[in-house]
């Protein structure tokens with residue numbers, strides 16, 4: 453993708469409307485599905501991707517015997533485009549999403565989109581929905597949800613005859629209401645998120661449906677999010693329902709758990725880099741549950757949740773409370789500035805559309 457980005461040039465302006473010109477309450481978007489101007493859809497058949505097309509809605513008609521519906525052959529991504537102070541709109545870190553999507557396609561045996569196609573698809577989605585890019589300074593973003601799935605009539609388990617790459621754009625604000633003030637999490641004791649050698653590291657659609665039940669129960673009990681431990685020993689932190697885990701130790705080190713069954717969060721890499729750039733120590737290593745008790749701060753990190761501080765994490769009868777979010781807030785401010793073009797971009801995250 454780096455070569456594709458270089459060929460495309462960073463400064464081209466393709467926007468089809470003034471960012472933020474759609475009639476929406478930009479400061480109260482939340483994370484809800486909303487109608488937009490256009491969706492982008494590519495189809496793979498007979499060994500090749502087509503040229504893709506824009507369509508006015510997110511509907512897809514597929515055969516009931518499609519692999520995606522029956523066997524869960526589907527992966528998805530999430531990334532954001534933000535309006536910057538100078539009026540431009542930039543995608544944030546699309547290279548990381550392409551790398552993860554490509555790895556997921558290899559595991560689920562689906563054709564990965566070429567870098568040029570993926571990037572062009574994202575640009576088309578942003579350009580056609582410029583009116584839905586929240587204005588600079590509102591804290592919102594145009595969330596882009598690329599999803600790739602196998603379809604076409606196929607009864608036995610095997611490769612699908614066709615694959616679809618759909619890019620669904622959606623203006624969003626905060627994922628968790630009140631998220632900036634901290635949310636309460638609960639450790640899931642009776643279900644595992646991913647087997648040690650399963651597909652936890654793939655952003656497979658099927659990794660998320662099993663969380664609906666524990667999450668519902670957690671919400672009914674007053675918690676915003678579930679935290680999963682490792683399936684084999686239940687002693688190490690894996691990830692939240694929607695995102696990775698980050699902790700800040702009492703000596704100010706930023707730690708994120710490493711495990712083969714954790715989804716490699718694109719935001720996690722940005723957070724670790726941001727920590728180093730801010731002069732903090734950053735470690736990506738297995739994190740024991742025991743250590744959580746001694747953390748100064750904890751947060752969820754992901755594209756949708758950005759950095760959402762934890763107020764508490766409950767495991768059984770034990771409640772671990774966190775009393776400050778200072779480092780998490782510093783990291784959040786740094787990453788928000790990178791996304792909105794308010795800070796230099798030495799790592800080349802921004803791609804202006």
Ligand code: COI
Nearest residue numbers: 529530694754755756757
């Ligand atoms: C994201 O953070 O972009 C995700 O895809 C997580 C999803 C559960 C909202």
